[in-house]
Amino acid sequence: MSPPAVEIVGDHDLIRLSAADPEAFGQIFDRHAATIHRYLARRVGRLLADDLTAETFLIAFRNRGKYDISQADCRPWLYGIAANLLRGHQRAEVRLYRALARTGVDPVYDSSADSDARVAAADDVRALAGVLAKLPAGERDVLTLIAQAQLSYPEVARALDIPVGTVRSRLHSARKRIRSALPELAGDDDE
C-alpha cells in the first residue's frame, strides 16, 4: 500500500500549497525567476533586473493568497507584477533605448564582461530602439510581452489587467509606429 501519488503539475497547485507551507513557493521562483529576469533585463539591463526580479517575487510571495488558482500557469501574473514595477523605471528604460539609438552601442550589454559585444548595432536595431523610446508605456508593455515574453493576447490581458481588445489595439498601434520608422520591414498580418 503506497500513499496516493499526488502529482503537482501546475503553478496553481504549488501556490495553493504555499498557503500552509510557504517554502513551496520556492518552486515557483525556481520555475520562473530566470524567465522573468530575462524579460526585465531586456528592458532595463541586468543590474536593475536583479533588483526587480527580487521585488517581483517578493510581491508575488506576499500576495500569493490572492492568486486566482483556476489559472495553472502563473507567468502572466508574474509578468504583470514585473511590468508594473517597470513603470517606476521608465526613465532608466528609455535612457537605454535612446543611448542605443543615438550611438549604436547598447549600454545593456556589460562593457567589462563582453567588450567584444560592443559592436555597433545594425541600423534597424537602432531605429527600433528609437521607436521603443517613444512608445507610450502601455504599448511598450504589450509589445514586449507579446514579442519578447511570447505571451498570448489573453495572457497579456490577464497580466496587465486590461481587456483583450485593448491588447489588440495597443499592439496594432505599436507595430504601426515601428513600420513607419522602418518602412522596409515586411508587414505581415497583426494576428
Next chain:
Amino acid sequence: MSDLDLVERFRADLPPAEPAALSRARARMFHEPAPRRRARWQWGLVPAGALAAVVAGAVAIGGTGGHAPAPTPPTGHGSPGFEATDAAGVLRLAAAEARRDPVLTARPDQFLYTESRVAWAGATTALGATAAPAAMGTGTYRAPVEKLRRVWLSIDGTRTGLLRQQLVTGGKVSTVPLGNEDAPGVRLPSPYRDDLPTDPAAMRAYLYSVKPDSAGKPDLTADTMAFTKVGDTLREEYVPPRSLAALFEAAATIPGTTLKKRADLSGRSGIAVCRTDQGTSYELIFDPATYQFLGEREVVAGDRPGFPKDAVTGWTAQLRMAIVDRAGQLP
C-alpha cells in the same frame, strides 16, 4: 523579417541572470523583513506618523550648539573631534560589557517580551525641507506623550503576538494583536536575532545595507542610516551577546558620532552617543557606569520649525526583556 521578429530578436542574446543574483533574490523573498518590521513598530504611535512628520519637517541647520546645561559638542555633519573618539570609546566599552552577558535562550514556540517606555513628540507643521525660511516656524509643537509599552513577539514568527500600551499617567490599556496582516500565513521576522553577524566587519556591512525607507527618513546620509539602524536593531529585538558586541563595535566605526555626557531618558540619566543629520540628533543612551544600552532619543539639533530648541522629540527606554511561553504572559 517582420517588425515583431525584430522586437523578438532585440537583446535576445543577453547572457542569463547570474546564479548568485537569483539566489539572493530567492533568499530575499523568504526573509525580507522591511515593511513588516517597521509597520509593527509604528503601531500605536500617536499621533499617527508623528515621527515621519518630525523628520519630513527637519531642516539641516548645523553648528548652533549650546545645549544647556551639559556641555555639548557643536552639531553638524561628520566633524570628528576629540568628542567623537569618546563616542567610539563608549561604544567599544559597551561592546566589551555586552560580550559578558549571559545568553537568553528561547524555544521557537515562545515569545519575546519587551517592556519599554516610549514617547514621541509631534508637530503640526506643513513645512518640508524645501519650504522657504520665511514661512517656517508656524508649526505647533506637541510635547512627547509618555507611554508604557509591552510587546510579545513570536520567536519563530508563526504565532500572533500582542501589544499592550497605556499612558504612564494611567487610563485605558490599548491591546492590539500582532499578526501578519499583509500576508496571512507568512512568518513574521523573528525578534530573536540569532541571524545577525557576530563579526564587527560583517555587522558593519549589515548596518550599511539599509536602503532608504520610503516611509520616513528621507535624504539621510548612509552613515546616518547605518547609525539609526543600530537603534532599529535593538528596539524590541533580542540580540545575543556576541552579535550585540559586534553591533556596538561596528557602530564605533561610523564616522561623525559625538558624545553627550548627560542625557536623560525617562527619569534615568545616561551618556549619549549622538549623530546629527538634517537638524535631528539621533542618540543611543548608555548607562554611564555599566555601559548597558538604556534606549534611544531624538533631539532637535539646531533650528527646526515648530520645535523648541533642543527639544527631545522622541525616546524609547527599554526596561525589561524576557522570554515567556504565551503572548500576554508577564515574566
